[in-house]
Amino acid sequence: MSNELYFIAIIPPAPLKDKIQELKLEVKEKFNSSHSLNAPPHITLISPFRLDKANEESVHSLLEVFTQAFDFLEVQLNNFSTFPPRVIFIDVIETPGLINIQQRLENMARSNPDIFNYNYDKRPYHPHVTLAFKDLTKSNFHKAWKEFEHRTFNASFTGEALSLLKHDGERWEEVKTFALGR
DSSP states (O other), X not given: OOEEEEEEEEOOOTTHHHHHHHHHHHHHHHHOOOXXXXXXXXXXXXXXXXXXXXXXXXXXXXXXXXXXXXXXXXEEEEEEEEEXXXXXXXXXXOXXXXXXXXXXXXXXXXXXXXXXXXXXXXXXXXXXXXXXXXXXXXXXXXXXXXXXTTOOXXXXXXXXXXXXXXXXXXXXXXEEEEEOOO
C-alpha cells in the first residue's frame, strides 16, 4: 500500500490562471523562487494529506456527493500580502461561502480518518494564492515584498468546481475536478 500526497483546491479559470502563472514566473526570475511553479495557481481548501492509493476512488465518491450541496462560489482576489518571512501571495477575500465550504470540507476529511490521513491541528483558514514560499530566501523575501506591497491586483471569478491534486514526486497534477451543484 502506497501513501500518496493530495490536496483539494479551487483553480481559477483561464485567462486569470495564466495571469497568475506569469506573476509566479516573475517571482522566479527576479527573486529566485520557483517552488510555487510546481502547482497550478490555486486556493487551497484542504492542505496536503496522505492517502492510500486504494482509497482514491472513495475520496472521489465523497467529493462527488459533497460538491452537490454547494452553489458556485464568487471568489475575489485583492492585492498582495505575506506570511513572513518566506511567503508572498495574492490575498483572497474571505466570503461566507468560501469559509463555509472550506470548514465543511475539513470536517468531512476529519470525520473520515479511515480514508483521509488528515490529522492536522486546527488553525485559522486564510485563503490565498501563493506566489513564493519555501525556497524564497529571507533576503529575497524582503526584496520581493518591497516590490509587491504597493502593487495592486484585483480580479474575481466564479468557482464552479473543486479540484483534487496529487503530487507525482516532482509536481502537483490535477487528478479530477468535481463540479459544484447549481
